Amino acid sequence: MKKFFSKTAVAVLALSTILAGCGGGQQETSGNGEQSGEAVDSLKIIAAHNQTSPDNPYQTGLLKFQEVAESESEGAIEVEVHAGTLGTEESELVERLKLGGADVVLVSPGFMTSAGIDEVDLFALPYLFESYEHWESVVDGEVGEELANIINEKSNNDFKVLGYWTAGVRHYYGKKPLESIDDLKGMTIRTQTSGVVADYWQQVGAIPTSVAWGELYQALQQNVVDSAENAYPYYIQQNHHRTPNGKYTTETGHDYTTRLLLISGDKFDSLTEDQKEIILAAADASVQAEREALYEQENEYKELALEEGAEINEIDRAPFIEIAAPLNEKAAQNMGIEELLQKINDLK
Structure with a gap:
């Protein structure tokens, strides 16, 4: 059951965030955690989900995103996590992402269709999956990659998929x-x-x-x-x-269920290569942490x-x-x- 997104799979999905970049003086860390000696530009990320409980797996996932992003950047990247405070409806979060009021958001397939991307409803079809093993083989493989590309193309780069989470x-x-x-x-x-x-x-x-x-x-x-x-x-x-x-x-x-961790494609494309690498590493870690928390909490x-x-x-x-x-x-x-x-x- 625990076949998680690899960093390679996440990278293939080409991910992004509505983030504000300015100058910084922190030491960059590479993907293996070693300092390269280069400065990572400062960045603040607003990450949000619609659940208000602090014990929710969504919160676990975003806190892991925060931990890895801030650690890998030696504090140059700051992540602010909002649990239901920017909206308890996913449609609100999508709107905030489009307008720049949030940088990383979590949404269900149904709310993506309101953005004109009907193909996302594929993952909401009833009895589509027969087990978690089946679900993971789909979202972590060729189908997940193809759907991520569809989302990016049909949104005109407004949305890119950071990873696939589950809501149980x-x-x-x-x-x-x-x-x-x-x-x-x-x-x-x-x-x-x-x-x-x-x-x-x-x-x-x-x-x-x-x-x-x-x-x-x-x-x-x-x-x-x-x-x-x-x-x-x-x-x-x-x-x-x-x-x-x-x-x-x-x-x-x-x-x-499938949930999509989204960021802005346009803003992600504007980031430095160092920032992108750290965001991808944080996304990979968040996928693993959220799934583990959900699987444990169901029982x-x-x-x-x-x-x-x-x-x-x-x-x-x-x-x-x-x-x-x-x-x-x-x-x-x-x-x-x-x-x-x-x-x-x-x-x-």
Whole structure:
């Protein structure tokens, strides 16, 4: 499970940041940590994610990015990490990245489609991945590289991919357990309300409903929505399992999630070679740290949920997968990326 991004793979993805460079007088460190004697220009990086919990894997990843960038540059590069303080919605973070209010941000595929890059929805297709091993072989390999190139080209170099993080395996949780797929009929579920994800939930009989992440606890508590879907570390940290409409988790395992660590291609291209090397090293380390933290927390927070009264059950996923397969094929055809979908399936 622990097949992480190599520095070579990250470098191939050609990464970047909306960073402000000015003069500096620090000693440069090379990729192996040895001082080269050359000065690294000063740089301040604003790095942000949308989660407010300090124990979140996103925070672990960005703190590792900060640690490596500052250490490798001997302090010439300063990284300021924001946990939900620049926005709890990913659309806000994307907008800040475009306008220069943030330099490194983390977003999900769905919010990238709003920027006109529909192909990113490939990684959001339901039941696309069957395990973490499968997911890593895809994002760390040829498919991940090709999608990163698409993002860069279609954004006109506004966005480049620093690396692929995960937000865990998403499951259903709601006011009642799912014993069969029919139990979803007529149930409102907090999820994406457009695109492939929304189409899928509609096909299984649920009603996709939009609720901001920061408002979801109250929505579940006050019966605004019947259910939601997410991975253990995220909704357990937010105490959703303590609400009447979040008590029951059914392990649907419908999404081995992908998150994209982005920076500005134009600004990255303007950096010195020394700055670029350090940013790439920090990105590589952040990918490893975030994944490790997430993998550990999935089991940890599942056990915590059970201890605090949540009820968890498994379900036959075959009917769900049967509905997803043709939807995925149609979506890939509409996006013109049938070959990428086939490559993913071939890696199973």
